[in-house]
Amino acid sequence: MDNSMRIPRWPLFGLVDTLAAIASQACADEFPSRTVRVLVPYAAGGPSDTGARLLSVPFGKALGSSVIVENRGGAGGLTGTEQVLQAEPDGYTVLLGAVGPLVYIPVSRTVQYSVKADLIPLGLIWQSPLVLVINPKRGIKSVAEFVAYAKANPGKLSVSSAGLGTNTHMASELFKHEAGIDLLHVPYRGTGAALPDLLSGQIDATISDVAVMAPLIREGKLIPLAVTAPQRSALLPDVPTMAEGGLPGAQTENWYGLLVRTQTPAPVVAKLKSALSEAVAAPEFRAGLAIQGAVIREPGTDAFAALIESETKRWTPIIRDNNIKF
Missing domain, CATH: 3.40.190.10 (Periplasmic binding protein-like II)
Incomplete structure (x- = not known):
């Protein structure tokens, strides 16, 4: 065979990478072209649902698109979390993540996902x-x-x-x-x-x-x-803390944040992060949090990722040493 007629392969690989980058950027330029769905892995009526619905309006404004909230309760948040991981990684399905399916359940038993490998934290929206x-x-x-x-x-x-x-x-x-x-x-x-x-x-x-x-x-x-917080709540200023009641180790809090699948195109992730940062800083959202007795101590991706990691380290020995099963 005449080797001189062979076409070098490396330019083709370069072309594939270039086309993929162009497609990804085109996807980001168009995003969002339809409704974005925030999936809450719990039933309506609880704080996770409240937080998502408070966020939906300023988040939609920042994205320039409508944002809807859907509830998919079951299995302590596992059902809805797994549903997000089965959705297309296009940025149109966003998970309202909570400590249960992100920390407690994966520590207690085998699940079909890895929080670190399969999800990208966008930022916190609630701590109470x-x-x-x-x-x-x-x-x-x-x-x-x-x-x-x-x-x-x-x-x-x-x-x-x-x-x-x-x-x-x-x-x-x-x-x-x-x-x-x-x-x-x-x-x-x-x-x-x-x-x-x-x-x-x-x-x-x-x-x-x-x-x-x-x-x-x-x-x-x-x-x-x-x-259960280190300090008394502004909503219940006359109620003592667990520490005041003699149990300083019995401290917990609710926290929620948004995440997407890791396969989501990077430009789309960047848009979602930017829009979320703008939404959580909106005065109407902050006022809504205050009414609910909630705060966001450290907004942003890095703070949310660090919280997930620190909570995992904190709860792993508690769950395993006490043989807590779900």
């Missing part, structure tokens, strides 16, 4: 404390009374959560561990789904987001015992 509340029928007024009753009646007090592997579930597990008590855990499909039974007294207590519980506390329907 939880509060331990109890139905007034029990007559318990403080953390000390709660712990004393639980120790005298192991397994008799019931505590609800938004589902296995959710932050409300893990907050109660941490509380049990720190207090040395046994509680009956009853998981529901979302915070809103648990409220009727909690208010009726069928469930004794829960540890849930301050924004959800504050109106019920003010109406006298639930008794607050302690918030």
